[in-house]
Amino acid sequence: MAEEKKDTWLGLVATTTILFAVCATLSTFKGGQHSTRAVLSQAKATNQWSYYQAKDIKGYLHELSKDALELSVLDAGAGPRAEAVHKKAAAYADKIAKYEAQKEEIKRQAEAYDSAIAQAQEHSGAFGMAVIFLQIAILLSSVSALMKRKELWYGGMAVGALGLVYFANGFFLFF
Numbered sequence: 001m002a003e004e005k006k007d008t009w010l011g012l013v014a015t016t017t018i019l020f021a022v023c024a025t026l027s028t029f030k031g032g033q034h035s036t037r038a039v040l041s042q043a044k045a046t047n048q049w050s051y052y053q054a055k056d057i058k059g060y061l062h063e064l065s066k067d068a069l070e071l072s073v074l075d076a077g078a079g080p081r082a083e084a085v086h087k088k089a090a091a092y093a094d095k096i097a098k099y100e101a102q103k104e105e106i107k108r109q110a111e112a113y114d115s116a117i118a119q120a121q122e123h124s125g126a127f128g129m130a131v132i133f134l135q136i137a138i139l140l141s142s143v144s145a146l147m148k149r150k151e152l153w154y155g156g157m158a159v160g161a162l163g164l165v166y167f168a169n170g171f172f173l174f175f
Helices: 002-076 080-147 150-172
Strands: none
Touching: 002 080, 002 150, 080 150
8 A cells, every 4th residue: 555655656756846847948949949939030120120220321411411412402593503413402302201201110120129029038148047947856756766755855845836937927927
């Protein structure tokens, strides 16, 4: 009878250890997946912000050209040359407005990538914490089976439960 109780207890230890190991493996996989997503989003965000800066520089150069043309009109006075300069200045003003509109769209996309980075890092961090606690739980459960000490297994169960909470948080981010 006592031998049967030991076998049942060791079966529970083995089952919980397997459960913790599977969740730790999945946490490692999902954490890596979210880390990769964060890195890729970072590259995309960097590209978008560089593109934003390029548009800003082009807009600034067009503003300088427009200002120089407008100043040259003051020297030219009236006439066909002044009219041509006004047309060219208006064309620069249109390009400047176009760059400003493009910059807003580029900025919106870059900020979306920044948001994706933050979210991926939160998921990855939760899965990382899950792996830590689940590995400790596996260790405690294994030692409890070797030493045949239930109190170590109970400690492993408590730590494992915390690991499972972090594992679930990795998916849902409830805290």
